[in-house]
Amino acid sequence: MCNIFDAAKQMQEKAWSVIEETSVVNHWSSIGATINLVGSLKTGLLINNRDIDFHIYTSPFKLSDSFLAMSKLAESKRIKSVSYSNLLESEDKCIEWHAIYEDQDGDSWKMDMIHILNESPFAGYFENVADRILKVLTPETRKAILRIKNAVPDDREVMSIQIYKAVIEDGIRDLDSFWRWEKKNPSEGIITWVP
Template identity: 65%
Template structure:
C-alpha cells in the first residue's frame, strides 16, 4: 500500500481511538444533542494535523447543555485543557469548545466541538461539504491532498478546505503549486466552498 495512505490510516485510527476513549459521542447524546463528525477525519483526509472536528446541535439550544456535556468530558484524565468562546451573538451563532487531549505518546490532539444554534447560517453546511468531498474524491485526488497536507508544516495553519478546493477544482497536485495557488487565491474567515 502507498506509504502516504498508510500514514493517514494510522493517524485516523488514533483519532478514532481518542473518540472512543473520551466517550464524546455518548456524552453529547446524553444531553439530547445530535453530534456530527465533520472535517478531515470524516472525509478520510486527516494526516498530520491532530485535529478532530464535531458540529453539535440541540433543539432547543441551551447553553447549560453545552456546559453539562463538557463537564463530563473534562473528567477524562487525558483532557488537559478546554477553551470556550460564546459566539451566539456573532454571525456564526455558535459556542466553540476546544479540548486538548494528550495521547499515550505525549502528543496533543485538538478536539473542536462547535455547538451551533439551529438558526445559524452554517447549520449543517459543513456536513454537506464533507459529504460532497467524500463523493467526488478519487484515489488520485485523495493522494494529492494527503501529500500536500503532509508536506506543509502544521504550524503554517493552512486550512484543509483550501487544499481540497485547489486539488478538486483547480487540478493542483503538489505543495509548491498549492502555495502558488494559495497566494493567488487568498481566503479570509469561514470558507463556504462546496465541490
C-alpha cells in the same frame, strides 16, 4: 517507509481511539444532542494535524446543557485543557468548545466541538461540504491532498478546505504548486466552497 495512504490510516485509527476513549459522542448524546463528525476525519483526509471536529445540535438549545456535556468530557484525566467562546450573538450563532487531549504517546489532540444553533446559517452546512468532498474524491485527488497536507510545515497554517479546493477544482497536485495557487487565491474567514 509506509505509503501516504497507510500513514493517513494510522493517524485516523488513532483519532478514532481518542473519540472512543473520551466518550465524547456519549457525553453530548446524554444531553439529547445530535453530534456530527465533520472535517478531515470525516472525509478520510486526516494525516498530520491531530484535530477532530464535531458539529453539535440540540433542540431546544440550552447553554447549561453545553456546559454539562463539556463537564463530563473534562472528567477524563487525558483532557488537559478546555476553552470556550460564546458566538451566539455573531453571524455563526454557536458556542465553540476546544479541548486538548493527550494520548498515551504524549501527543496532543485538539477536539473542536461547535455547538450550533439550529437557526445558524452554518447549521448542517459543513456536514454537506464533507459529504460532497467524499462524493467527488478519486484515488488520485485523495493522494494529492494527503501528500500536500503532509508536506505543509508545522509552522505554516493552512486551512484544509483550501487544499481540497486547489486539488479538486483547480488540479493542483504538489506543495509548490499549492503555494503559488494560495498566493492567487487568498482567503479570509470561513471558506464557503463546496465541490
